[in-house]
Amino acid sequence: MPQEIGRRDFLRTSTAAAAVAGALARPVRAQSDRVNLGWIGTGSRGFYVMGRGYESKELLQVVAVCDTYAGNLAKGKDQVQTKGGNTPKTYVDYRELLADPTVTAVAISTPEHLHFPMAMAALKAGKNIYLEKPIAHTIEEGAQIVALAEKTGLVVQVGTQNRSSLLYKRAKDMVEQGMIGECHFTRAFWYRNFDTSAAVPAAWRYVIPDDASPENTDWKRFLEGAKDQKLAFDKHRYFQWRNYWDYSSGISTDLLVHQTDISNFVLGKTVPSSCVASGGIYMWTREKGDDREVPDTFSAVYEYPDKFELNYSSAFGNDQYGYGEQFMGSEGTIEVISRQYMNYFPQKFNGKPVKDRKEVHLDRLADLGQQDDGTAAHVRNFLQACLGKEKAIAPARAGQIAAIPGHLATMSYKMNKKVFWDDKTQKYRLS
Numbered sequence: 001m002p003q004e005i006g007r008r009d010f011l012r013t014s015t016a017a018a019a020v021a022g023a024l025a026r027p028v029r030a031q032s033d034r035v036n037l038g039w040i041g042t043g044s045r046g047f048y049v050m051g052r053g054y055e056s057k058e059l060l061q062v063v064a065v066c067d068t069y070a071g072n073l074a075k076g077k078d079q080v081q082t083k084g085g086n087t088p089k090t091y092v093d094y095r096e097l098l099a100d101p102t103v104t105a106v107a108i109s110t111p112e113h114l115h116f117p118m119a120m121a122a123l124k125a126g127k128n129i130y131l132e133k134p135i136a137h138t139i140e141e142g143a144q145i146v147a148l149a150e151k152t153g154l155v156v157q158v159g160t161q162n163r164s165s166l167l168y169k170r171a172k173d174m175v176e177q178g179m180i181g182e183c184h185f186t187r188a189f190w191y192r193n194f195d196t197s198a199a200v201p202a203a204w205r206y207v208i209p210d211d212a213s214p215e216n217t218d219w220k221r222f223l224e225g226a227k228d229q230k231l232a233f234d235k236h237r238y239f240q241w242r243n244y245w246d247y248s249s250g251i252s253t254d255l256l257v258h259q260t261d262i263s264n265f266v267l268g269k270t271v272p273s274s275c276v277a278s279g280g281i282y283m284w285t286r287e288k289g290d291d292r293e294v295p296d297t298f299s300a301v302y303e304y305p306d307k308f309e310l311n312y313s314s315a316f317g318n319d320q321y322g323y324g325e326q327f328m329g330s331e332g333t334i335e336v337i338s339r340q341y342m343n344y345f346p347q348k349f350n351g352k353p354v355k356d357r358k359e360v361h362l363d364r365l366a367d368l369g370q371q372d373d374g375t376a377a378h379v380r381n382f383l384q385a386c387l388g389k390e391k392a393i394a395p396a397r398a399g400q401i402a403a404i405p406g407h408l409a410t411m412s413y414k415m416n417k418k419v420f421w422d423d424k425t426q427k428y429r430l431s
């Protein structure tokens with residue numbers, strides 16, 4: 001049976017590749033009922049998402065895994081054997097995985113700077129992609145991915161899984177029903193102290209495996225596309241890459257993009273016209289022995305063209321208020337907190353709701369029965385899109401719309417200037 005699927009998928013892959021070569025923009029239709037996936041990057045997120053993917057086991061078969069760290073490659077392979085019941089091919093070089101005709105779709109869950117070379121190569125190879133957020137490390141790279149994805153018609157699902165959360169879907173419905181009235185303002189925030197998986201009590205200082213070495217991590221491949229190609233092996237950079245500009249933009253592209261994505265999804269607010277950001281490394285400083293480059297305390301104020309403002313803040317020394325978004329309208333407020341709770345508060349005037357509406361309080365698991373933050377449903381939607389049965393809920397363009405504000409905030413912070421975005425020309429200007 002797997003061989004039969006492989007042959008049919010091969011035909012499908014060839015069609016997609018021909019579409020790339022001939023610049024045909026037409027969606028690829030599945031010819032089998034399961035997607036043959038290659039998983040690139042089976043670290044923390046990749047391993048987790050694959051596990052959630054197996055909740056749709058009838059729709060997928062992981063036929064190959066690729067990771068440059070031997071320990072994570074072995075973990076990925078092991079999960080496939082345990083949950084999928086097959087032994088996947090293993091690769092260290094993702095280009096070899098992409099050349100495998102049995103692979104019709106890939107998941108890319110590698111550090112941010114690798115999204116661009118990997119996604120472009122995958123599209124050129126005719127593969128559908130589940131691409132972790134942010135879509136890319138720069139606006140220009142993201143634009144190229146969007147252009148190629150749309151030209152080929154291949155499925156791209158960006159890993160902004162909040163779109164598949166029943167809480168956010170409910171929030172969107174309530175906004176569309178007019179329950180918050182006019183909305184000109186949203187407050188979004190993400191506060192952390194340290195992760196339970198942290199080696200030291202500092203955000204993003206994840207545990208580094210004892211055996212980490214240049215030999216079993218393929219440092220050169222990790223550095224692909226990074227500015228400094230000559231850098232000597234550094235296990236902190238490899239395993240804690242979010243702290244360094246070459247591989248991440250920190251809060252802007254790791255956390256904020258989820259929230260600009262969701263203000264687009266829930267309110268229909270797409271791209272801002274300006275951004276002012278500020279912050280710094282206040283908590284996890286060099287004096288405390290931390291060499292992070294990205295801020296641990298960060299705020300950004302966005303103006304949108306259609307009478308809307310988004311205020312963002314994030315800090316890594318106190319997690320009292322968790323994370324979430326508060327959509328504040330003239331007739332009510334909807335907030336989603338820590339991807340777990342949704343609250344609706346009608347606006348009051350003289351102690352009475354301005355409209356005859358009651359508060360709503362929902363717990364994702366207890367009230368809506370959704371076990372996770374939407375990841376399992378997000379992967380399922382991707383698989384269904386690969387099979388031609390659904391549309392991807394977070395296509396490349398949505399991923400780019402989510403990421404642009406993040407990149408603008410990084411620019412504003414680094415240059416200490418207000419940044420203006422012209423959506424018509426897709427260009428930014430610093431004041």
Ligand SMILES: NC(=O)c1ccc[n+]([C@@H]2O[C@H](COP(=O)([O-])OP(=O)(O)OC[C@H]3O[C@@H](n4cnc5c(N)ncnc54)[C@H](O)[C@@H]3O)[C@@H](O)[C@H]2O)c1
Nearest residue numbers: 041042043044045067068069072109110132133159221222
């Ligand atoms: N959607 C979400 O909520 C969410 C949550 C966490 C992480 N993420 C995203 O997932 C991605 C991965 O994050 P993570 O926390 O799993 O990081 P991680 O460091 O735990 O995992 C990255 C993996 O990529 C591997 N890798 C590095 N270079 C490679 C290469 N050239 N070829 C193949 N493999 C390579 C590493 O060995 C590692 O196993 C990031 O884009 C991140 O933003 C998304």
